[in-house]
Amino acid sequence: MGRSQIEKQKTHERIVTLAAKRLREEGLEGIGVADLMKEAGLTVGGFYKHFASRDELVAEAMETAIGSWRQQQEDRGIDPESVPLNDYIDNYLSERHRDHCGEGCAYAALTADMARSSDAVRAVATEGLRRNFASMAARMPQPETEEARRKAIIASCLMTGALGLARVANDEALSDEILETVKLFIKEMPQAK
Structure with missing residues (x-):
């Protein structure tokens, strides 16, 4: 080149x-x-x-956004798959992640927008969901089971929703409570060890 x-x-x-x-x-x-x-x-x-x-740019940008956490870990020399579930939960449901929307999870920031977007963006988002659920399931005990996948989907949805709602709240104490409540709930799930 x-x-x-x-x-x-x-x-x-x-x-x-x-x-x-x-x-x-x-x-x-x-x-x-x-x-x-x-x-x-x-x-x-x-x-x-x-x-x-513009649609082509948006689809490509969404692919980058969806893969940004993985890329950030790799840039630090960390294998993203080696991050333990509790550490992943703590980082995802953190004040820093809440307060830096442009650097964080595309799903928490753009779920409604992606649902109304082009087929190309929705295809990128769907593939990202598949990868995220598989990655989360791999962090569960007995990762190859249907139960691990079910728990991974539940935990992912709870975390994404909690982060989004914590960003909505203009009461910092309520926002923090949302993050902490969901963080503890997921960690107390039988598979979240």
Whole structure:
């Protein structure tokens, strides 16, 4: 790959990474191409050198957002699959995760938006759900069982909903209570060891 192709790829990745963050902060309809390209230090015309449409960018950005936790762990030299369930729960249901929406879980930030989005975005989200449920089930005792998968789906849904509701609450004490209550509930589940 020539130098110009490498630079184009780096620029493309920078746009996608920025879009993944901004979409989690503002919603799928919350930021336009012009604003995004300006923030990236590029012109609107340059957008079409990288993407055929805004929908293409959104789908790619959602894939990046959905895989961001895994990528963050790998960048730190941590195998994401080796993170124990209780540590995963503590990190997910933390004040830091609640307060940094643009760096966190795309599902907690954008569930309703993704449900109303294009087939391409919903396909990316569906594949992400499959991977997340499998990863969560792998953290359970007897991970290959139907019960582990069932508990993984329940825990994932509880955690995503709790984080979203904790972000909704404008009462910090209530927000903290939501996080702590669900954190303790999941840890007390028979499979959450």
